[in-house]
Amino acid sequence: MTNIYNFSAGPAVLPKEVLAQAAAEMLDWHGSGMSVMEMSHRGPEFISIYRQAEADLRELLAVPDNYKILFMQGGGLSQNAVIPMNLLGREGATIDFIQTGSWSSKSIKEAARYANVNVAASAKDNGYRFVPPQSAWNLTPGAAYLHLCTNETIDGVEIGYVPDAHQHTTIVADMSSHILSRPVDVSKYGLIFGGAQKNIGPAGVTVVIVREDLIGKALPYCPSAFDFKNVADNESMYNTPPTYGIYIAGLVFQWLKRQGGVAEMERRNIEKAKLLYAALDADDFYQNRVQPEYRSRMNVPFYLRDESKNEAFLAGAKARGLLQLKGHKSVGGMRASIYNAMPLEGVQALVDYLNEFAGR
Amino acid sequence: MTNIYNFSAGPAVLPKEVLAQAAAEMLDWHGSGMSVMEMSHRGPEFISIYRQAEADLRELLAVPDNYKILFMQGGGLSQNAVIPMNLLGREGATIDFIQTGSWSSKSIKEAARYANVNVAASAKDNGYRFVPPQSAWNLTPGAAYLHLCTNETIDGVEIGYVPDAHQHTTIVADMSSHILSRPVDVSKYGLIFGGAQKNIGPAGVTVVIVREDLIGKALPYCPSAFDFKNVADNESMYNTPPTYGIYIAGLVFQWLKRQGGVAEMERRNIEKAKLLYAALDADDFYQNRVQPEYRSRMNVPFYLRDESKNEAFLAGAKARGLLQLKGHKSVGGMRASIYNAMPLEGVQALVDYLNEFAGR
Numbered sequence: 001m002t003n004i005y006n007f008s009a010g011p012a013v014l015p016k017e018v019l020a021q022a023a024a025e026m027l028d029w030h031g032s033g034m035s036v037m038e039m040s041h042r043g044p045e046f047i048s049i050y051r052q053a054e055a056d057l058r059e060l061l062a063v064p065d066n067y068k069i070l071f072m073q074g075g076g077l078s079q080n081a082v083i084p085m086n087l088l089g090r091e092g093a094t095i096d097f098i099q100t101g102s103w104s105s106k107s108i109k110e111a112a113r114y115a116n117v118n119v120a121a122s123a124k125d126n127g128y129r130f131v132p133p134q135s136a137w138n139l140t141p142g143a144a145y146l147h148l149c150t151n152e153t154i155d156g157v158e159i160g161y162v163p164d165a166h167q168h169t170t171i172v173a174d175m176s177s178h179i180l181s182r183p184v185d186v187s188k189y190g191l192i193f194g195g196a197q198k199n200i201g202p203a204g205v206t207v208v209i210v211r212e213d214l215i216g217k218a219l220p221y222c223p224s225a226f227d228f229k230n231v232a233d234n235e236s237m238y239n240t241p242p243t244y245g246i247y248i249a250g251l252v253f254q255w256l257k258r259q260g261g262v263a264e265m266e267r268r269n270i271e272k273a274k275l276l277y278a279a280l281d282a283d284d285f286y287q288n289r290v291q292p293e294y295r296s297r298m299n300v301p302f303y304l305r306d307e308s309k310n311e312a313f314l315a316g317a318k319a320r321g322l323l324q325l326k327g328h329k330s331v332g333g334m335r336a337s338i339y340n341a342m343p344l345e346g347v348q349a350l351v352d353y354l355n356e357f358a359g360r
Numbered sequence: 361m362t363n364i365y366n367f368s369a370g371p372a373v374l375p376k377e378v379l380a381q382a383a384a385e386m387l388d389w390h391g392s393g394m395s396v397m398e399m400s401h402r403g404p405e406f407i408s409i410y411r412q413a414e415a416d417l418r419e420l421l422a423v424p425d426n427y428k429i430l431f432m433q434g435g436g437l438s439q440n441a442v443i444p445m446n447l448l449g450r451e452g453a454t455i456d457f458i459q460t461g462s463w464s465s466k467s468i469k470e471a472a473r474y475a476n477v478n479v480a481a482s483a484k485d486n487g488y489r490f491v492p493p494q495s496a497w498n499l500t501p502g503a504a505y506l507h508l509c510t511n512e513t514i515d516g517v518e519i520g521y522v523p524d525a526h527q528h529t530t531i532v533a534d535m536s537s538h539i540l541s542r543p544v545d546v547s548k549y550g551l552i553f554g555g556a557q558k559n560i561g562p563a564g565v566t567v568v569i570v571r572e573d574l575i576g577k578a579l580p581y582c583p584s585a586f587d588f589k590n591v592a593d594n595e596s597m598y599n600t601p602p603t604y605g606i607y608i609a610g611l612v613f614q615w616l617k618r619q620g621g622v623a624e625m626e627r628r629n630i631e632k633a634k635l636l637y638a639a640l641d642a643d644d645f646y647q648n649r650v651q652p653e654y655r656s657r658m659n660v661p662f663y664l665r666d667e668s669k670n671e672a673f674l675a676g677a678k679a680r681g682l683l684q685l686k687g688h689k690s691v692g693g694m695r696a697s698i699y700n701a702m703p704l705e706g707v708q709a710l711v712d713y714l715n716e717f718a719g720r
Contacts, residue, residue, distance in 0.1 A: 004393035008400040011603055016387065019395050023386035027379050033364035033681065035379050037562040037608065040368040040684055073433040073564060074585055077599035081583030110584055197600055202397040204433060204564040204602030221581050223441030224470055225434055239437035240557055242564030242602065243371055248397065321393065324400055 005346035008324035053250030076195035080110035085222035101152030128155040145170040151178035158296035201249035273297040285358040303333035365706035368684035413610030436555035440470035445582035461512030488515040505530040511538035518656035561609035633657040645718040663693040
């Protein structure tokens with residue numbers, strides 16, 4: 001076993017216990033003689049795996065009874081089209097957006113193909129270093145919904161509060177890269193979605209948590225496999241679901257419960273993020289450009305003051321088993337993603353290297 | 361290890377060697393220190409896995425250079441919408457269909473939401489026991505394309521020839537449940553697609569093989585994640601692909617190559633199918649209702665003459681480790697799916713049981 005710490009933004013590190021269990025069960029799940037990959041999605045074995053995963057996620061996030069949990073395909077990016085198709089009610093209705101980084105920008109661009117898009121507030125001119133204050137959100141009366149990306153994976157900006165706007169509009173939240181990292185009051189949102197490949201499991205599973213009254217008004221051209229009503233009415237089995245990915249997600253949910261749930265995850269994530277940001281802020285050798293109150297606990301982009309040292313930094317990191325620290329190509333620099341499955345020891349190893357490389 | 365034979369129609373049996381390799385590599389792929397599930401899809405490790413899988417599939421099916429191979433999400437069923445969105449050119453153009461069973465019927469229903477649908481020939485009145493002769497196919501001049509399901513998983517009907525229609529129209533073929541089971545002349549088709557969960561790998565991966573000139577005319581409301589042009593231009597990484605599923609598919613492709621490729625698979629599949637159909641035809645205790653020349657080599661539905669014995673048959677089969685033989689709920693009876701990964705020994709065990717239960 002090569003010993004490394006994997007700071008990839010996603011697909012990303014998974015708990016070792018989960019991977020070990022998956023390996024042990026690969027050829028024979030619970031004496032069934034079958035791999036989970038080989039099971040009919042309609043058989044009692046997989047149905048039990050599915051229902052346990054659904055129940056555990058519902059428990060972890062305290063999802064109210066009037067919300068459906070859907071396990072879909074297509075990734076978070078596909079939801080940028082699938083959600084307007086399902087929630088608009090009529091083509092050309094208005095969606096409000098808060099533009100806080102690369103992912104909300106992608107959502108805006110895709111939604112504009114189906115909806116009248118209103119960018120109610122934007123931090124673009126600022127280089128995405130903060131969340132525009134709620135008082136400046138210019139929301140549209142009668143809009144179909146307000147879309148937020150509550151954690152911008154590329155820009156490292158996190159919305160850590162429930163927006164007041166929930167009182168008078170439906171909030172749709174892209175929580176792909178921080179779902180399950182902290183408690184969330186689901187009842188304040190109309191829909192929460194996320195690609196699995198950060199805090200949930202392998203790529204290829206997309207979780208959608210949606211209030212029941214929002215289901216059932218898909219536009220005529222919404223593919224039936226992506227109509228929330230079909231998915232909800234068939235326990236995510238209107239078509240064959242990504243069974244193995246759901247199984248791994250279920251193992252992650254069980255692992256989270258053993259760790260103490262989302263509240264304990266939040267405690268650990270605060271500790272890890274504090275440690276890492278303190279090392280970045282210690283002097284001006286490194287720089288994180290996000291205003292402190294909006295800094296993400298999950299995705300920590302940073303720059304070397306002297307960018308000519310970038311390659312040396314990455315080579316040294318790799319030599320120490322600190323992997324996938326290169327920043328997204330659109331913003332450059334470095335990025336450390338420190339999801340639930342990243343242990344404190346991994347962040348400590350990174351901090352030690354940051355200090356060493358800075359000659360502290 | 362519980363010793364069983366799994367006759368599920370999909371998700372379905374996978375080669376034991378593939379599962380064993382996946383288990384061995386689960387925590388540390390090739391000394392990388394990472395599971396394949398944990399790898400960034402943009403990193404060199406996964407890119408190498410992806411390119412090998414693509415190259416191996418291209419080799420196995422002798423895919424010409426002017427065809428793209430796309431690894432998508434959403435399953436075969438989603439392609440019933442995605443293909444019209446990509447290939448129609450304009451809403452309301454005509455698609456011809458040959459209706460040979462449940463899956464082509466689903467494709468017809470979904471396509472009618474986007475296109476003018478012409479059922480050029482149908483075996484519905486016949487109960488899907490044959491493929492309508494080509495001379496009776498009433499094709500539309502100027503249709504966008506002709507859609508076929510070349511193997512009907514539920515009805516057990518297979519089109520084992522290249523339709524003459526390729527000479528004057530574009531053929532789109534749903535090969536989900538028999539792709540890689542026999543050689544196919546890809547050049548005679550405009551597009552071939554299949555959900556992975558029969559002969560390719562785990563559910564959640566959808567393979568699309570499409571001639572390049574058909575790419576780039578998606579309808580305006582086609583979600584960008586499902587626009588073939590975006591997928592093709594980005595090596596299936598316009599959004600995060602189902603990385604682990606692609607890895608398993610790649611292991612299956614390698615296994616197929618070690619076995620002798622698709623020609624050897626066809627030899628084995630003919631042998632297995634002959635053995636099974638002979639047992640069903642031995643007397644009138646069992647019945648397969650499909651005309652012999654259209655019987656599927658992959659999916660073998662059958663009925664007990666005395667259906668009151670169904671439960672006893674299934675219980676006895678289960679006791680012998682012969683699993684998932686119950687027929688699809690829409691047609692009843694039994695079904696044995698005998699994909700590439702089903703060894704001859706599995707079919708022999710089933711045949712032994714068929715004979716025993718029939719008191720032969």
